[in-house]
Each structure stands twice: as structure tokens, then as C-alpha cells.
Amino acid sequence: DAGITQSPRYKITETGRQVTLMCHQTWSHSYMFWYRQDLGHGLRLIYYSAAADITDKGEVPDGYVVSRSKTENFPLTLESATRSQTSVYFCASRDTSNQPQHFGDGTRLSIL
């Protein structure tokens, strides 16, 4: 089906572990984004990408790594997870033209 798919939907891991959240979109949108959503903070941008092999930091990039070797995929890696990274993570994409941004269903990540 067309759209944005995030996996896994739920993840529990321990502090210090590496975890990768996957994001795949079928529209061939140029722009892709990673957000985290926390009570009291709303949606905060972690990283974004304007095209394959082009990434840039958002508001809260520390502790996260991204890559974009293919247009359709934009994985987010927590290299050494901390409890403060417990959150709901959303991936989004947008075309280069003046089009709406679309979101995936999110990954709920708990770090114990």
C-alpha cells in the first residue's frame, strides 16, 4: 500500500543498547523527517533529509544518527539508548513542491 510505514510499532529496550527505527515511503518524496512527541513538549524535529545522501539536524539531534542512502528509506538510530529517549517517534515525508506533509503511525519506544 502507498504511504509511510514505520517499524517496529512498539519497542522495548535497555539503556546502552543500539536501536534502529525504520521508515519507508512509497511516494518518492524528496523530504523526510523524524520527530519525537512527548507530553509537555509537543512535536520536536530530530533530523530531516532533503534528498538521498543529504541530512540535517533539527531541534533535538543529540544521541541520534540518520542515513538516507535511498530516497524511500530514512532509518533513525539511537547509538546508545538512554531513558530520556523514551518517546513516540514519528516519521514524515513531503514532496519538493508546496504539498502537505504526511506522517507515519509512529513507533512507541520504551527504554528501561
Added chain:
Amino acid sequence: KQEVTQIPAALSVPEGENLVLNCSFTDSAIYNLQWFRQDPGKGLTSLLLIQSSQREQTSGRLNASLDKSSGRSTLYIAASQPGDSATYLCAVRPSNTGKLIFGQGTTLQVKP
């Protein structure tokens, strides 16, 4: 720095009522403004996108207006239904960036 504010944070209305959700932003140099809906445990669904050159957009019972000079947008929901219960977020895209800046959202409850 662009800031987006949504007031009130929560709103409860009886079914059938017409209602207005408010969004204000501090910098009028925007490319567009987007309204989203978020149901509990779900991702964001795009409702309406207003370009900076437009005054309003309509989709079904929803009408969004934009007054760029005063830094305000409203989302009008006609004949509200219990199924409209959700959190509504507005986001602006500043002119000099591809990123969206989100408000904290208004949580709407429509009582049968």
C-alpha cells in the same frame, strides 16, 4: 524565532455545535500553514494546507483561514460530531526553511 501557539489547550462542546480552533504565529514570513488531526495512539493526519498567498481552504465541514499579517489562522468545524474528537495541531512552514514548526495542539471533545 518562529513560535506557534494554540489556545485553548482543550475544548469540550456538545454535538452539533459549530466551533473555531485558533492558531497564532509570531513571524509572518511563512510559506504555508497546515492543520493536522491526531487521534489517540495514532499519527498525524493532514486536514488542510493553506499557502501563504491564500486566505482560506475548505474540505467538507472544515474551513481553515489564514491572516498572515496578523499571524493568525482558524480552523472552523461545522456541525461537530463525536467522531471529530481528537487533538488538532497547526504547523507553519517558515519561508526560509523546509521544516514545520508545530503548536502544542487543542484537544477537542464532542459530547453526544
